[in-house]
Amino acid sequence: MHSNKIIELKNISKSFFIASKEPGLNGTLKHFFNRKYNEKKVVKNINIEIKKGEIVGFLGANGAGKTTILKILCGLLYPTNGFISIAGYRPYERKAEFLNKISLIMGQKQQLIWDLPPIDSFYLNAAIYGIEKSEAKKRIKFLSEMLEINKELYLPVRKLSLGQRMKAELLAALIHNPNILFLDEPTLGLDINAQANLRKFLQLYNKETGSTILLTSHYMKDITYLCRRVICIHEGIVTYDGKLEKLLTKLSPRKELSIICKSKKDIESLKNLGLDIKNVESNEITLLIKKEDIKKTLKNILNKYELEDLQISEPPVDEIIGKLLTNNN
Amino acid sequence: MNIKKYFKVYKLFNYTSLSIELEYQVNIFIDLLTAIFGLSGSIFLLSIFFSNAKDIGGWSFEQALIIQAIYTILNGITNTWFSPNLTEIVKYIREGTLDFVLIKPIDSQFWVSFKRISPTGFIEILLGIIVLIYCFYINDITLKIDSLFLLLLTLGCSISILYSLWFLISTTTIWFVKTWNATEVLRSFLYVGRFPLNSFSFPLRVFFSTVIPITFITAIPSEVILGISTFWKIILEILVSSIFIIASRRFWIYALKFYSSASS
Structure with missing residues (x-):
């Protein structure tokens, strides 16, 4: 095994048996008395290797299988087939040593106790991970300064804004100093500033701790800001695994040339040059030109x-x- | 298993639960009234049964009151620990927050069974103890050390059976998602535990001793108090409770393999 490799997936597949229901009362009765289950392959023979300290983004449309992969990686789901190793452990065995190394943050689910201040959840998590109170105190201080939440630690979770709550969720998930982070849409629903703060924090955390971060997000800024490497998933298959820059060049071999002309007559003439037009608006025209043809x-x-x-x-x-x-070509 | 860690976590579970419950003062007052009215109603019902008969199934009213006291204590334990935690399993599974439990280095059965505590159940436990002490007085009972040991042992077994029944039903949530009705059925079966085992017909006695051993739960500790319990019954209760505890543990571990987590 390569010394630097921390995550390895070989031919991993995952299927679910899902019951479908026809519309109407007849469908409902059929669904109740004679439920038919269909096998749905959510993840199909994927192979992924991730090095220690990497930040990798998972890209894909809704239902592509990103979250399922993330859940297999952190041991929540048993893969139907294949080999998986994370820091030398089989995640689905959920050994304490493995669980001490990982953390999962989900933008749409929360682990903080709703009626109590986050600080109570932090100390509870610290006790679960076997961290002494004095050590937990230091860790909370360090992380709360990094995340810029101090006063909020003592307010009931239900009184916090979504952004503050997400920061508190992050603190709760990082209290045991995990070296592998699984983030499932961590910036979901946050405003632009809160998103930016969270991204900055994650980048800093990765730099300072050398932790490996796996991220899914529908906000492209999260991916472009944090990830040099992306893995594209489509219908449970890895369609691309490599540098983000390379993917962008591959997908977009053309540049945009925006021109503002002095007269509308010129715009009409430009339209007839036989070039691909992206947009025309009054005196402005945007053309799409192949990178090699741009000079000419x-x-x-x-x-x-x-x-x-x-x-x-x-x-x-x-x-x-x-x-x-x-498209997913 | 690190016992010290589990004690520490349990202490924090209790602290956080109590803090949540104490946020709602009126709720505690209402629960106190519910417990008093519930107990009064049960004793009244029992007195109606005994108004035309001197004994039912060989039990006098004073003796049957011991069963009522044990039932009240066990119901208090159910309302303090089992009900708030095990009905929450449905929520964990429906919302997919069991994910957070499963990725923590702590036993998931311990977490889902002991995370919450509802202090209002203490009121019932206290009322049950008061009625039990009163029963000692009216039945002229003085407990010896060996009887006290047997009482605690059989009560421990009863609590284990009760917990396992709750837990087994709640675990099925992993497949069926909604099991509120099943826990309600169990609750109504538990009412049977307020009456002596001998007051039922033979087939019902077999059903409530083996399939759903409700009557075991209250009858045997009561018989121990009265000094009329037979050795084989105590052994049988220990055996049944051990089987139920092991079964609930195995069933949970087996069920987790089918946990598919809520979609997000």
Whole structure:
């Protein structure tokens, strides 16, 4: 085994047996008396290797199998087939030594005690992980400073804002100093500032502790800010595993050329050049041009037209990934 | 298993539960009234049964009151520990928050069984003890050390059977998701435990001693107090409680393999 490798999945599959129901009263009665289960393969023969200290993003549409993979990784689900090793452990055995090394944070579920201040949940978690009170106190102080929550530790969870609650959830999940973090949509529902703060924290945490982070998110900013490597999942299959930059170049071989012309007549003429048009709005036109043709096209346009402004840019990441999630080629 | 750690965690479970419960003062007052009215109603019902007969199944009213006292204590234990925790399993499974329990280095059965405590059940335990002491007085009973030991032993077994029944039913939530009705059926069966075993017909006696050993739970400790329990009955209760505890543990471990976690 490679010394640096912390996560290894070989031919991992997972199936669920799900009952489907036809509409109407007849369907309901059939569903009650003679329920039919269909096997649904959610994860199909996936192979993944992750090195210690990496931040890896899982990309995929809803129902692609990202969360199922994450749950297999942290031992919540038994894989139907295949080999899995995390830091030398089989996650589904849920050995205490393994559980001490990992943590799971889910944006849509919470572990904090709703009616009590987060500090009570922190000390409870510390006791579960066998951390002495004095040590827990130090750890809470360190993490609360890093997360910038101090006063909120003593307010009932139900009184906290979503952003504050998520920070407290993170603190509760990190109290035992785990070196592998599984994050399932951690920024779900947070406002832009809260999202940015959380991303900054995770990056800092990874840098300072050398922990490995696996992340799923529908917010592309989470992925582009944190992950150099992404794994794309489509219908339970890994469709891409590599650098994010490479994926973006692969998916978007064209640049956007936005031109503001002095006259509408020029816009009409530009439309007839035979280039791909992304958008036309009054005196502005956005063209999509192959990266290798950009010089030639620019030269041609600059010679021929009188321009007010010109801008060359890459298509937005959200748009590229959105295309990936719908096409999946 | 690190016992010291588990004690520490249990202490914190109690602290957090009590803190939550004490947030709602009126609730505690209502529970106190419910416990008093519930006990008064049960004693009244028992007195109606005995108004036309001197004894039922060989038990006088004063003796049957011991069963009522034991039932009240056990019902208090159910309401303090079993009911708040084991009905919560449904919530853990429906909402998928069992995930957080399973990824912690702590026994999941310990967590789901002892996380919550409802202090209002203490009122029932206290009322049951008061009635029991009164029964000692009206039946002219003085407990010797060996009888006290047997009483505690049989009570321990009764609590184990009661816990296992609750836990076995709650565990089925992993497959069926909603099992509120099943726990309600169990609750209504538990009412049977207020009456002496001999007051039922033979087939019912067999059913309530083996399939759902409700009458064991209250009858045997009561017989120990009265000094009329036979040796084989005590051995049988120990055996039944051990089987139930082992079965509930094995069933939980088996059921977890089928836990599919709520989708997100």
